[in-house]
Amino acid sequence: METTIDNPPSAPQPLSPYYSQVARVEHADGGALLFLSGQIAEGATVAEQTRGIFETIAALLGAHGAGLADVINIRTCLTDIGTLHEYGTVRRQFLTGTPPTSMTFEVPRLFRPEALVEVEVVAAVSPDPSAPRPTA
Secondary structure, three states, X not given: OEEEEEXXXXXXXXXXXXXXXXXXXXXXXXXXXEEEOOEOOOOOOHHHHHHHHHHHHHHHHHOOOOOHHHEEXXXXXXXXXXXXXXXXXXXXXXXXXXXXXXXEEEOOOOOOOOOOEEEEEEEEEOOOOOOOOOOO
Protein backbone atom coordinates (compact mmCIF):
# COMPACT_ATOMS: atom_id res chain seq x y z
CA MET A 1 0.00 0.00 0.00
CA GLU A 2 1.34 3.43 -0.94
CA THR A 3 0.22 6.80 0.43
CA THR A 4 0.74 10.16 -1.23
CA ILE A 5 -0.27 13.54 0.14
CA ASP A 6 -0.70 16.55 -2.12
CA ASN A 7 -2.32 19.81 -3.11
CA PRO A 8 -3.31 19.28 -6.76
CA PRO A 9 -2.39 22.36 -8.83
CA SER A 10 -5.66 22.03 -10.80
CA ALA A 11 -7.75 22.59 -7.65
CA PRO A 12 -8.05 25.55 -5.27
CA GLN A 13 -5.04 25.72 -2.99
CA PRO A 14 -5.30 25.37 0.79
CA LEU A 15 -5.87 28.50 2.84
CA SER A 16 -2.82 27.72 4.96
CA PRO A 17 0.56 26.11 4.32
CA TYR A 18 0.09 23.94 7.41
CA TYR A 19 -1.99 21.18 5.84
CA SER A 20 -2.44 19.25 2.59
CA GLN A 21 -5.72 18.88 0.73
CA VAL A 22 -5.66 15.19 -0.23
CA ALA A 23 -4.19 11.96 1.10
CA ARG A 24 -4.36 9.13 -1.46
CA VAL A 25 -3.99 5.55 -0.27
CA GLU A 26 -3.30 3.17 -3.16
CA HIS A 27 -4.50 -0.42 -2.97
CA ALA A 28 -2.83 -3.39 -4.66
CA ASP A 29 -5.79 -3.81 -7.05
CA GLY A 30 -5.26 -0.32 -8.50
CA GLY A 31 -8.07 1.29 -6.51
CA ALA A 32 -7.51 4.02 -3.97
CA LEU A 33 -9.06 5.82 -1.04
CA LEU A 34 -8.96 9.62 -1.06
CA PHE A 35 -9.11 11.47 2.25
CA LEU A 36 -9.87 15.17 1.75
CA SER A 37 -9.16 17.79 4.38
CA GLY A 38 -12.07 19.82 5.68
CA GLN A 39 -13.11 22.45 3.16
CA ILE A 40 -14.61 25.88 3.69
CA ALA A 41 -15.63 28.50 1.13
CA GLU A 42 -16.55 32.14 0.85
CA GLY A 43 -20.15 33.30 0.85
CA ALA A 44 -22.67 35.16 2.96
CA THR A 45 -24.97 32.17 3.56
CA VAL A 46 -24.65 28.47 4.34
CA ALA A 47 -26.02 27.73 0.85
CA GLU A 48 -23.38 29.88 -0.88
CA GLN A 49 -20.58 28.42 1.22
CA THR A 50 -21.83 24.86 0.70
CA ARG A 51 -21.94 25.35 -3.07
CA GLY A 52 -18.33 26.61 -3.06
CA ILE A 53 -17.24 23.74 -0.83
CA PHE A 54 -18.69 21.08 -3.11
CA GLU A 55 -17.19 22.77 -6.18
CA THR A 56 -13.77 22.60 -4.48
CA ILE A 57 -14.34 18.98 -3.43
CA ALA A 58 -15.28 18.09 -7.02
CA ALA A 59 -12.06 19.73 -8.29
CA LEU A 60 -9.90 17.92 -5.72
CA LEU A 61 -11.50 14.58 -6.54
CA GLY A 62 -11.23 15.25 -10.27
CA ALA A 63 -7.50 15.84 -9.93
CA HIS A 64 -7.28 12.24 -8.70
CA GLY A 65 -9.53 10.64 -11.31
CA ALA A 66 -12.60 10.56 -9.06
CA GLY A 67 -15.89 12.41 -8.79
CA LEU A 68 -18.62 13.20 -6.32
CA ALA A 69 -20.26 9.82 -7.06
CA ASP A 70 -17.17 8.22 -5.48
CA VAL A 71 -17.74 9.85 -2.07
CA ILE A 72 -18.34 7.13 0.54
CA ASN A 73 -18.19 9.17 3.74
CA ILE A 74 -18.86 12.80 4.57
CA ARG A 75 -18.42 14.74 7.80
CA THR A 76 -19.96 18.17 8.17
CA CYS A 77 -19.52 20.85 10.81
CA LEU A 78 -22.17 23.58 10.99
CA THR A 79 -21.94 26.58 13.30
CA ASP A 80 -25.76 26.52 13.52
CA ILE A 81 -27.56 23.17 13.27
CA GLY A 82 -30.67 25.18 12.39
CA THR A 83 -29.13 25.63 8.91
CA LEU A 84 -29.04 21.86 8.29
CA HIS A 85 -31.93 22.04 5.81
CA GLU A 86 -30.21 24.83 3.83
CA TYR A 87 -26.97 22.82 3.76
CA GLY A 88 -28.79 19.59 2.85
CA THR A 89 -30.64 21.20 -0.05
CA VAL A 90 -27.36 22.22 -1.71
CA ARG A 91 -25.59 18.97 -0.79
CA ARG A 92 -28.31 16.96 -2.58
CA GLN A 93 -27.66 18.99 -5.77
CA PHE A 94 -24.08 17.69 -5.78
CA LEU A 95 -24.48 14.20 -4.29
CA THR A 96 -27.25 12.85 -6.49
CA GLY A 97 -26.73 9.09 -6.21
CA THR A 98 -26.89 6.80 -3.23
CA PRO A 99 -26.09 8.97 -0.20
CA PRO A 100 -22.72 8.32 1.47
CA THR A 101 -22.35 7.53 5.14
CA SER A 102 -22.54 10.77 7.03
CA MET A 103 -22.02 12.61 10.32
CA THR A 104 -23.06 16.20 11.00
CA PHE A 105 -21.98 18.21 14.01
CA GLU A 106 -22.82 21.61 15.40
CA VAL A 107 -19.68 23.44 16.50
CA PRO A 108 -19.38 26.82 18.23
CA ARG A 109 -17.01 28.15 15.55
CA LEU A 110 -14.64 27.13 12.78
CA PHE A 111 -11.03 28.22 12.25
CA ARG A 112 -12.14 31.18 10.11
CA PRO A 113 -14.74 33.39 11.85
CA GLU A 114 -16.72 33.89 8.61
CA ALA A 115 -17.00 30.12 7.97
CA LEU A 116 -20.46 28.71 8.64
CA VAL A 117 -19.85 25.18 7.36
CA GLU A 118 -16.88 22.83 6.85
CA VAL A 119 -17.02 19.53 4.96
CA GLU A 120 -14.56 16.63 4.90
CA VAL A 121 -14.98 13.59 2.64
CA VAL A 122 -13.53 10.17 1.90
CA ALA A 123 -13.87 8.80 -1.63
CA ALA A 124 -13.19 5.35 -3.08
CA VAL A 125 -11.61 5.29 -6.53
CA SER A 126 -12.26 2.14 -8.55
CA PRO A 127 -9.33 0.36 -10.13
CA ASP A 128 -8.50 1.42 -13.67
CA PRO A 129 -9.60 -1.53 -15.84
CA SER A 130 -6.74 -0.84 -18.26
CA ALA A 131 -4.06 -0.87 -15.54
CA PRO A 132 -1.91 -3.98 -15.21
CA ARG A 133 -2.94 -6.26 -12.33
CA PRO A 134 -0.52 -7.74 -9.84
CA THR A 135 0.11 -11.42 -10.38
CA ALA A 136 -0.16 -13.94 -7.56
